[in-house]
Amino acid sequence: MKQYTWVTFAVTCIFSASIYAADADESKQEQANPVTEKGIVKIEWQQPDDYRDIKAVSGKQSRYEKSVFEKLTKELSRDAAKVLKPNQKLEMLVTDVDLAGDVRPTFGATPSDIRVVKDIYPPRITFSYRVLEGEQVIIAGNEKLSDLGFMSSIRSASHSESLRHEMKLLEDWLKKSIAPRL
Numbered sequence: 157m158k159q160y161t162w163v164t165f166a167v168t169c170i171f172s173a174s175i176y177a178a179d180a181d182e183s184k185q186e187q188a189n190p191v192t193e194k195g196i197v198k199i200e201w202q203q204p205d206d207y208r209d210i211k212a213v214s215g216k217q218s219r220y221e222k223s224v225f226e227k228l229t230k231e232l233s234r235d236a237a238k239v240l241k242p243n244q245k246l247e248m249l250v251t252d253v254d255l256a257g258d259v260r261p262t263f264g265a266t267p268s269d270i271r272v273v274k275d276i277y278p279p280r281i282t283f284s285y286r287v288l289e290g291e292q293v294i295i296a297g298n299e300k301l302s303d304l305g306f307m308s309s310i311r312s313a314s315h316s317e318s319l320r321h322e323m324k325l326l327e328d329w330l331k332k333s334i335a336p337r338l
């Protein structure tokens with residue numbers, strides 16, 4: 157009986173160690189700067205763990221981040237296609253994101269937290285960018301975008317419900333900063 161207990165213990169330790177190693181490998185992969193690309197937009201998300209607020213309210217944080225990055229890239233590509241010429245491309249290096257609202261715990265009322273969206277928690281995004289025509293850089297710069305009046309302005313119905321404030325911020329930047337310079 158003692159031998160059976162030791163074998164069970166050893167198998168459990170080996171199994172636990174392999175799970176821990178797999179989690180550590182996944183964690184290392186998540187620490188790398190993710191890159192999303194859709195159409196004419198390519199975005200590198202630099203050190204997302206250091207972003208001000210990109211917190212998931214439920215589910216796995218890495219999946220939520222991936223979903224946010226892909227959705228913002230897709231929507232930005234759609235908007236950029238309206239502004240950029242056919243042979244132009246937008247590349248960005250995002251260094252900080254603060255989604256509209258703030259994540260609050262529910263203290264047992266529900267199994268997940270909630271995001272409270274109020275005008276004291278505006279969307280913000282910090283990035284550097286360049287617009288390429290072929291291989292030549294025609295526009296480059298750094299931006300710190302924020303919309304303090306995001307709750308009182310009329311929102312575009314063309315953007316998906318989630319991330320609409322962040323997409324409006326980027327859409328306005330394209331129209332006001334990039335389009336006039338092309």
